[in-house]
Amino acid sequence: MFEPTEAADRPVRLLGFWGTPENRTLPDPAGLVDPDWDEAQRLWVADYLAHGLVAGNWMGASRCRLCSRANGSRDLTDGHYLWPEGLAHYVLDHGVRLPAEFLDHIERRSRALEELERDGSWWQRNAART
Template structure:
């Protein structure tokens, strides 16, 4: 199993962390050595869309890329070198040591299959533990965890408000039955010519609040960026 590194938050409720929490602390000489190594990786996975910078610096698709790269033991987003060079993020010492030991290799001269076969015996021996996620989680301040959870709650609350507006509009457009919704415990009237109310029909389809989560994610990242700017000025 390949070890992952350099994957950042995509949704407020996913397992990854924002890169703003890992700025600074990496030796400049190591940083450029690692960034160059990352750029020499072999294409491992290709995605339909380009990645985007979590610092919202405006880096374009060509910089951020649309694939993951690998050296046969680790794999990372092709944009990871951008975070090192442009935003001074640090990486686990375990990976830096690994790069030092293999810094002279240019993996682009090797096919993906050759690379994976070459490293398969080492990959089979590693523990079933996500080193990257564990390393990141160990460094996240409690205040950031709490703020992230608050943002999720805010997203759900905003979603419910928006959906209630949609429910009322549907009731006005479709009309209501004189019968109460048949869903156990529900006291709302069913929609006209239906057995259930609009809320229970929506609930059966699964409530989605991805739009509000995305909005809150950008707000959360903006807060972290502002915090970084204030600390730099201080």
């Protein structure tokens, strides 16, 4: 699905990093809450976010800017986007809506995975060798 060398050709896009009183250049999650966002789509997006590859670990846990819950200490990635571990919480529990471009991205990736041609011959040959 993702080879680390793929990312070397382009920067990953940051997603779900929030502004602070000291740095207001990033968004405030409260401004992205959409109470009408379909729950099934939120569950689907949160699941995708929760299953990213670990791209970094930090010393302290982040806190949710909306409810103060401990929200993880890792950054996750799919090789195209990079987000904080707690972003799934914002989506699922607070309805923080992410950009349509990102939703389209995960739809394309999910479809591509579903359409993969499957070949069990390698596994059949090599399982006997273990």
